Every structure is written in structure tokens, then in C-alpha cells.
Amino acid sequence: xxxxxxxxxxxxxxxxxxxxxxxxxxxxxxxxxxxxxxxxxxxxxxxxxxxxxxxxxxxxxxxxxxxxxxxxxxxxxxxxxxxx
Numbered sequence: 001x002x003x004x005x006x007x008x009x010x011x012x013x014x015x016x017x018x019x020x021x022x023x024x025x026x027x028x029x030x031x032x033x034x035x036x037x038x039x040x041x042x043x044x045x046x047x048x049x050x051x052x053x054x055x056x057x058x059x060x061x062x063x064x065x066x067x068x069x070x071x072x073x074x075x076x077x078x079x080x081x082x083x084x
Contacts, residue, residue, distance in 0.1 A: 011061025017054030021047040 024043055027033045033043060 008061040010057045014054045014057030014059070014061055017050045018058065020050040020054070024050075 024033075024047055028043060033039060
């Protein structure tokens, strides 16, 4: 039986957040977003936030389960008497 390794939700969310600046950039390039000063500042802040949060979540999601503090089966399995 082949088991697939499940991708953590935080990694998936981080990758999605990393694509939001691409979409916002395209909207700016094609003049779909308004070019007022407050809109430019808001877009810049959103892009910076998405890149920061997205890269952190993607990095966190790719860490090993034990390092993320998630449950691993060995925590609840009985100890083997033959193991040293």
C-alpha cells in the first residue's frame, strides 16, 4: 500500500498568499486598480503583508511534524520491550 504524504494546511495557505501579490501586480499594471495615493499605499502594504505572512506559513508548513509540535504516532504507541 502506497501512502501519500499530506501537505500541511499552513504550507498550502502560505503558497496561496504568495500568489496574491502577483494578482495585485497584474491589476496595477493593467490599470484596473485606481491610481490614487491611498490606493497605492494600501496595495503596497497588502503586498508586503502577503509576502511576509505567506513565506512564513510556507516555511512553517514544510518543517518536519515533530518540529512543528504536531502529533506523531510514536507519542501514543506502546513502547517496545525489545528496543534499547
